Amino acid sequence: MIDRFIRRLPVTLALLLGTSAVAQAPVAAPPAQTAPPAAVPADQGDGGLVVDVEGGISAPTPIAIPVMPTAAVVQTPAGATDALGRQLSDIIATDLRNSGLFTPLSPGQLRPVTFPEVQAPAYDHWRSTQAQALVQGYIRANGDGTLTVGCYLFDVSAQRELARQGFVVPPADWRRAAHKCADTVYARLTGEGPYFDSRVVYVAETGPKANRIKRLAIMDQDGANHRFLTNGQSIVLTPRFAPNQQSIVYMSYVGRIPSIYVYDIGSGKQRLVVQNAATTFAPRFSPDGRFILFSMATGGNTDLYRVSAQGGTPQRLTTSPGIDTGGSYSPDGSRIVFESDRSGGQQIYVMNADGSNQHRISFGGGRYATPVWSPRGDLIAFTKLAGSFRIGTMSPSGGAERLLTDDWSDEGPSWSPNGRAITFYRSGRGSSGKATLWMVDLTGVNERRIPTPLDGSDPAWGPLRP
């Protein structure tokens, strides 16, 4: 498990590869020269600590995350290392608490951990706190201006180490080290994929309901590092990440022709995708990033098309006289789920990526809209319209329908990178029309609001960051 996780992390973050690096913790020796210690096998099926993600009814696992010590307090562009150590443990605790599967001990239940103690926990103390798992770590400022964050996970009752990771980050990315550590803990204890080190793009809203000003905005999954991408001159809708996370596809009313644009996050430049006077909307990238799936309305009829992400001539995929929109690829790119009102009201359909074999999968009564295929491939999230608007999931064949939320108007689901949680937006009733961002896990039990500086809608969760 640990090895698998380490292999999955590319070198962009300049990771000190796992075990050997962290074993060095208190000594500042080059990681590559360290002999790998005898790692404890981290098998899952040993009767040890395993967190149940399916049940959702069982109590969250108590976990202790004491402040991460630093060997020497050093001022860095991100702050002093002792202050960073406190913030790192806070971020990890918040991530794990927000998953709904863990209850971090309150600060009053935690004791200070000394630097040499990081790898040798005081098990007797932690057992007395009722914590089942313990996350210890350290932070160190390196001579080259980077920061090293060590992250260790222990099983308190079995008194053994379950995972260890080391991360070397530029000071600006210090929060990502905390998210990576929380991801390590979450993945090791649940057996699910990580998702905390990810971002959300959405539409920030201000102004009166009849004339909302809408801006693209991007933030970390926990709301940190928020920034606006567009200035609100034109209405913007439905942003979605490219798989490589370097660009965002969205719809804008700039020039009074509602059209699909690609926003390059690095340069801030935007380009029109389809040169056409027709209305184009509902864009989404293919999983390999080569195509953009979208809808085009011409003369009152809306169909699905795909176009090269570089532009060019669109290829038409549906030809029904109804409204075909809201397309989303399966994770392997072989199929597309979409909504169509060809049978009268909005329903969910699946077809092959070339448009063949179109068939309806939703038959539960009411209307179904905004289908999105889970990155795990096992579920399709949707908005169900039956009096109120609710977020739900069903299998790709249309079975096992579950409704996860129950409010007046929940819409627009988007999956977490590991397919265990869904973000969506909730609209308020009446003339304020306040829209807010939310997330809910697959059990429907853990639902919470995502804080944003302004109102927010159309959230799209990005992939796990490299």
Add this chain to the structure above:
Amino acid sequence: MALSRTTLILATAALAIAGCAKKRPEVLPPAPVDNTGDAGTGTGPVTGAGEGAITPGSNADFQRSVTSNTVLFGLDQYDIDPAARAILDNQAQWLARYPNVRITIEGHCDERGTREYNLALGDRRANAAKNYLAARGVAASRITTISYGSERPAATGSDDAAWAQNRRAVTVVLN
């Protein structure tokens, strides 16, 4: 004494109202911070109004002359009903007098539809109005359409009355 005070208050109020009325065209928002064209919401700026002369064939002239610049639709519907027909017939007559004038028709929806579907439904409504005007002799080349989905409601309540006002197609003369 009491009487004269009342009179004074009334006179002040009348002055205030007169002042508001006079300034109104300036106070109205020029399609706020948005340049995407919301003139057709029915409450938008009336170009050239308030300065006295209304240019024949202008959007102000159109709004003053026709029965209504807006036709309404049923829930999730886009058919042109008898009431809408009468309004569009009237618009077509005005447009016949100004054959060089071009128009855009905005399609709008209520908030009880999902965002992307509403963009498609607004396009349907705008095109239904366009097709009707074309059948009444207005050259299709004079008409463009744009869908605002549910982005620009005319009424901001969350009730049947507000939603009925928001399911609409609005004709705007391009000056």
